[in-house]
Amino acid sequence: MTKLGYYPGCSLEGTSSDYGMSVRRMAEGLGWELQEVDDWNCCGASAAHQTNHLLALSLPARVLALAEEQGITELLAPCALCSNRLLTTNKVFRDEPKTAKEINEIIEMNYKGTVKVLNIIQALQRHAAPEMEKRIRRKLTGLKVACYYGCVLVRQPDVVEFDDPEQPTSMEKIVTALGAEAVDWPLKTDCCGAGFSMSVTPAVVDLTHRILANAKSHGAQVVAVACPMCHSNLDMRQLDVNRRYGKQNLPIMFLTQLVGLALGMSEKEVGLKKHFVKATGVVK
Amino acid sequence: MSHATRSDASAGFKAEVERRGKLRLSDCYQCGKCSAGCPMADYMDLLPHQVVRLCQLEQDPARAKVLQSSTIWHCVSCETCSTRCPKDFDIAHLMDVLREMSIEARTVNPEAENILKFHKSFKNSIKKTGRLHEFGLAVGYKMRSMDLFADVMKFPKMLTARKLRFLPHKIKGVDKVKKIFEKCEARKRGNK
Numbered sequence: 272m273t274k275l276g277y278y279p280g281c282s283l284e285g286t287s288s289d290y291g292m293s294v295r296r297m298a299e300g301l302g303w304e305l306q307e308v309d310d311w312n313c314c315g316a317s318a319a320h321q322t323n324h325l326l327a328l329s330l331p332a333r334v335l336a337l338a339e340e341q342g343i344t345e346l347l348a349p350c351a352l353c354s355n356r357l358l359t360t361n362k363v364f365r366d367e368p369k370t371a372k373e374i375n376e377i378i379e380m381n382y383k384g385t386v387k388v389l390n391i392i393q394a395l396q397r398h399a400a401p402e403m404e405k406r407i408r409r410k411l412t413g414l415k416v417a418c419y420y421g422c423v424l425v426r427q428p429d430v431v432e433f434d435d436p437e438q439p440t441s442m443e444k445i446v447t448a449l450g451a452e453a454v455d456w457p458l459k460t461d462c463c464g465a466g467f468s469m470s471v472t473p474a475v476v477d478l479t480h481r482i483l484a485n486a487k488s489h490g491a492q493v494v495a496v497a498c499p500m501c502h503s504n505l506d507m508r509q510l511d512v513n514r515r516y517g518k519q520n521l522p523i524m525f526l527t528q529l530v531g532l533a534l535g536m537s538e539k540e541v542g543l544k545k546h547f548v549k550a551t552g553v554v555k
Numbered sequence: 556m557s558h559a560t561r562s563d564a565s566a567g568f569k570a571e572v573e574r575r576g577k578l579r580l581s582d583c584y585q586c587g588k589c590s591a592g593c594p595m596a597d598y599m600d601l602l603p604h605q606v607v608r609l610c611q612l613e614q615d616p617a618r619a620k621v622l623q624s625s626t627i628w629h630c631v632s633c634e635t636c637s638t639r640c641p642k643d644f645d646i647a648h649l650m651d652v653l654r655e656m657s658i659e660a661r662t663v664n665p666e667a668e669n670i671l672k673f674h675k676s677f678k679n680s681i682k683k684t685g686r687l688h689e690f691g692l693a694v695g696y697k698m699r700s701m702d703l704f705a706d707v708m709k710f711p712k713m714l715t716a717r718k719l720r721f722l723p724h725k726i727k728g729v730d731k732v733k734k735i736f737e738k739c740e741a742r743k744r745g746n747k
Contacts, residue, residue: 281687286718310727312685317632318677321654324575326739330681333728333735377738379731422633427645436638462594462633469696470673471629472705474598507709545716547709 273398276343276386277305278334280353280499281313287350287499289542293527294349294391296541300534301399301406305347308338314356317466328370329377331360336375336382349391349527351498352465355423357388358430390424391497391526392441393433399530403448408535410450411554416529417454417491418442419482421501422462436460442526446495449533456489458482463504472511479504480512483519493553497526507547522550529554568618572610576652582644583607589636589646599626600664603636603646610649622657626650628667672699682736685726690719 275298283291298305311334320327335357338346348354364371364384375381389397418439425436434441437460443453461482464475483505486494496502506523513519523546531541532554543550573580583604590602601609601624609617621627627650636646657663663671676695680688697703713719726732 281689284686284724285689285720286713288716288718310685312726312728312732313681313687315681316677316687318674318681320651321632322658322671322674322678323739324651324655325742326678326736329735329739330732333731377735377742379734422635426634426638427647428638460635462631462635464594465631465633466673467631467670469693469702469706470669470700471598474595474629474631477597478594510709545718547712 273301273303275303275305275389275394275398276338276341276346277307278311278338278346278348278353278357279307280348280350282350282499282503286503287525289545290349290499290502290525290527291542293525293531293541294347296536297527297531297534300531300536301402303394303398306341306343308334308343308346309341310337314353316352316356320356320359325374325377327356328360328363328374331356332364332374332382333378333380335360335384335386335388336378336380338386339382340380343386345387345389347389347391347394349497351390351421351424352500354388354390355431358432361386361388362430390431390433392424392445395445395526395530396441400445400448403445403530407449407533409533409554411446411529411533412450414451414554415454415490415492416446416451417456417486417489417494418446418459418526419486419494419496419501419505420460421496421498422460422465424497425460442495442497445526446529449529451529454486454489454491456486456491458485463501465500465504468500468504468508472508475504475508476511476515479508480516480519483509483512483521484516487519487521491521493529493550494521494523495526495529496523509548520548522546522548522553524550524553569610571656572649572652575656576645576648578645578649578652580607580611582642583611583640584642586641588639588641592635592639593630594633594635595629595631598629600624601626603630603650606653607644607646607649610653619662621653622660622662623664625664625666627653627657628664628670669700669702672696675699678736680723682733683729684723685729685732686724688720688723690721691723693719
């Protein structure tokens with residue numbers, strides 16, 4: 272039994288509840304026990320780091336300090352931005368003792384920097400990869416998947432210490448292990464417009480259209496993502512892309528949903544019915 | 556004399572940016588790679604490398620021009636620029652520093668009003684409950700921006716799919732989170 276600390280973050284309890292559901296179901300299927308950080312708070316996301324540097328470090332620091340107090344050594348943060356903010360804070364605790372001291376004063380806790388943060392792909396690599404093929408009940412044979420990493424999952428390299436920032440391949444390896452075919456496409460680390468979805472919507476519609484069109488022209492039947500913002504921009508905003516550029520019809524699935532389906536779970540169990548772009552009936 | 560005064564004033568700006576961001580502006584040799592790969596470049600009045608250049612310049616108007624630009628707000632923090640910079644100059648972080656300075660100087664570009672309103676609604680939600688309440692964020696942002704009808708057609712589906720919660724979840728440590736906000740806001744002002 273693998274025991275992992277768990278920081279769902281705000282989106283997974285709301286607009287990306289499908290991601291939250293599929294993480295939990297997948298964890299059960301893989302025999303992981305998730306210990307949710309008790310009384311966790313929001314990481315502050317872009318709203319904090321774009322306006323107040325100290326706040327952007329202090330909010331994640333409280334989460335990390337709570338996790339440390341609660342005996343968590345490995346903390347799974349499936350949201351790419353949450354994990355990035357936690358990792359940025361960890362880096363400050365590693366490299367900038369003066370700032371770290373100031374943050375501990377602000378949060379009135381004593382975080383020592385011992386919590387190792389994992390994104391969802393790293394958790395799968397570490398705790399599922401060797402056993403994965405044995406657990407597969409439904410091979411995703413013939414399914415053409417464009418793995419989309421977006422921004423902060425792979426950037427910046429010295430913060431995330433994960434994969435390659437320009438040509439990442441870790442998601443492709445997982446998708447291939449499930450029996451699917453990973454398509455080769457160039458825009459897998461291009462930005463979808465992230466948190467500008469409501470405040471600069473036209474830019475997000477443009478950027479997501481480029482990504483969707485590129486994935487399609489390279490043969491993708493599905494785009495796999497590991498970030499709630501990527502998902503809501505590519506899935507929900509696809510309705511606006513359809514209005515401006517014509518119908519795209521490209522289902523967007525969380526990596527955890529694909530793994531869940533391969534483990535034999537139903538479409539409903541992994542939250543596929545919650546999508547705006549029809550994603551049911553894609554995996555036979 | 557007047558020349559010396561002028562350069563002191565601009566050196567003040569450059570030095571302030573460097574001190575706040577722990578950055579060395581002279582690292583940038585203006586190759587333009589950041590601007591070439593910027594997904595938001597179409598929406599900016601200055602290109603990212605021009606912002607860096609203005610921060611380097613020994614000229615008075617640089618401060619105002621940079622802090623009033625739309626660029627610092629239309630940067631989406633995707634960090635492509637910082638990742639690709641051949642000199643490891645953290646342009647995305649520079650944008651964060653400039654945004655803070657622009658808020659403090661009250662020179663936020665009018666085009667960025669909605670972005671700032673969004674951030675304000677977002678932070679208010681965390682301050683009140685400890686977590687982001689997305690329904691509250693959407694409503695708060697709509698009231699602030701008066702952009703009342705965008706996306707409302709998506710609400711029914713979001714509600715039936717339980718992607719929006721009407722009521723927020725209040726964490727036990729909400730007072731602690733509030734205190735973190737108060738301290739960070741006070742310290743930032745002290746840094747002015």
